[in-house]
Amino acid sequence: MHAIYKELKVEEFKSHQDLTVNFGEVTEITGDNAKGKSTIPESISWLLYGTDTLGSKLDPTPLTYESEQTLVQLLLSADGKDLLLGRGLKKGKTQYYINEVPSKSGEFNEIVDQLFDKDLFLSLFNPSYFFSMHWEKQRALIMQYVTTPANKEVLKNLPEEQGKHLGTLLKKHSLSDLEKIHKENKSKQDKKYIAAQSRTKTLKEQLDQLPKVTAPLESLKVELRQIAKQVRELEEHYDKAADSNREYTKVQSQIQAIQDQIDMSKERWPLLKNEVIEDTCRTCKRPLDEESVEAVQADKDNRIAEYKANHNELLEKRNVLKAKLAEMEYIDASETLEKIRSIDSEGTPLREAIQAYSQFERLQEQVNEAEKGEKSTLESLNDSIFVLDSIKAFKAKEAELQAEKVQALFTSLSVRLFKQNKGDGEFKPDFEIEMDGKPYSKLSLSEGIRAGLELRDVLSAQSETITPVFVDNAESITSFKQPVGQLIICRVVAGQELKIEGKDA
Incomplete structure (x- = not known):
């Protein structure tokens, strides 16, 4: 999808009674504070979703003048086809228009949904929106365009013995099922091994307590x-x-x-x-x-x-x-x-000795069986431990490879997709964007703008979706890389009335 804004008409929307914006490749909106600069991109997000540019509910009703009807219309080109969308508010009732034809909310929303996914659009339109979402949503939005490393690729990067053993098991069960199977077996064999050790010890003690017979059994x-x-x-x-x-x-x-x-x-x-x-x-x-x-x-x-x-x-x-x-x-x-x-x-001591021999042999056989069972249980336990360690290593390597794939998309930003639990060493999904070692929440305004623009360009490239983007408070940043798609710049100029200039490249 490639969307281009052509013309925006705003009637009685917040501070704007009647405003028309003709967009260029770059549209500069300048003026002093409280002149309605940020209201212009807000009117677009309200038109499409009924929210502000951060996805929050928005009341467009003017406060400084009487209003009969709020109306926002946007003429845009979607993959080369013009589309005129409108949303109005009259006496508390929302009105929808598609190519100037009054429409139902369902029809309108269906058109908008066909154009963009809401979270994707708002992230592309307002670079700050992405960071306002919960980290799980942020992660999901990034990850839906990045393929998970194939099992073969992950196994190839594991130690040879782990990769070979786990590869054989994965032919029969999924990684999740293998983990369940061997966690259950480890728990069962842990208890069984303790019981087997106790039985072996008891039998050996009984064996040690038997009277010693030195004469050969046959004699x-x-x-x-x-x-x-x-x-x-x-x-x-x-x-x-x-x-x-x-x-x-x-x-x-x-x-x-x-x-x-x-x-x-x-x-x-x-x-x-x-x-x-x-x-x-x-x-x-x-x-x-x-x-x-x-x-x-x-x-x-x-x-x-x-x-x-x-x-x-x-x-x-x-x-x-x-x-x-x-x-x-x-x-x-x-x-x-x-x-x-x-x-x-005279045969009594001989019979007792032979019986002791028989009891010794019987107990020795039981000890041998107990040791055999103990060994078998330990082998099963160790196998499950090895498999679980291999799965842990697999997940760690998978996370590493996946992080490398995601990281390769960015230039100046670093992305954390997983965090390792201190207790069990397990890797759990996580998400954090950093610039120069600092999390987004600690960035300055200008650093946050640059971080947001780089991230939205990555999203644009991965989703193959190009939309306009607006940069608010642009006066706080001296320069930044030209983003993909139309650029709308809002900049504060002291003492200046609202000024809108659309420029082509």
Whole structure:
């Protein structure tokens, strides 16, 4: 966009009742204080945006005379096409005109927005406007025309190991995502590493507390196997003796059981033997006949015969078992059992030593696993630390390269785009314009004008937008470089009425 002002008409705007300005390549506005010099560029910013040249709300209503209608019209050329814009204020109501045709605010604002971005235009028109914005807006306005260094360019300027490792990771994730991933992993691995160190230490302490076994494990096992063999052999003898003794005891128990039966049988014999044969009925007491008496006697004889047969059978069984017992031998195995216990006790210290070996090996394996886990955790932690350091270095180098690109745009000004936090060393966006080592806020009026003109020419070149620029208080500066675009100079001349001269180059 290349904008050229041709003619400005101002009616009842602040101190100007009726004023026409014909612009040249250079337009000089001179006069004493309070003659309305600065009001002329103000009328243009009010026409376009309803503000003064610093973007603040502006009331154009005259104070020194009665006014019916304020009206500002500007004829300008936009890329070679003439456009007449007008803004009026009548009875508190704003009126808009496009090429003298009354228009709605939306239509008017759309035309203006197509011509210029507001912050860009006001920065190009009034060099002081840029510095009135918040630093974030200043930075954004400068940075939108400067490309961020490509990742490859930044990586190439990092130490080789950082650049190579980070370059591989950036193929899969963005820098922001990588930072989130490794910050989370670092936090997790920090805690995990502390826990792993504690576990390794605890296991090593347990290992140190185990009894020391100096004899070789294999010799202990051989010795224990020999003891176990002796014990097994003795146990076989003991088991045989025990089996034999169980049979001996069983026969003894059987003899005793039969003897008990014999004793009981002997107790019944006198009763049976001495049983009296009655010759009268037990119930009615009547004498029995001879045949009945003989039947009773026969029953007794049968019972005696049965008794003797049973008793003799018990005696025979007892005699057979006694003969069997006489052929058997009770083996005293107590000595063998004592030997078993004695020899087995010799294996106790061996078993304890082997168990200690086993416990030692198990603990040693746990220590090895813990150390392996600790090492793995530390590697993961160190990798995240390295990546985060690489990201920090990347951002620092990116900031440096970006600052170099921006700085290359300026001649006498220096620009700070980032500041480094003291705590974590992180580079955070910042913005400060300096001249000769002094921030803009500390510059004199003339230095501020030169700084503003250089900055607006950079913005003009980068945005490919050329607009007129006005320099207020030009009397405070002896000389300055001719800016890009039309120049409007406001200069105080004591005792002089308002004078406007448009000159072509």
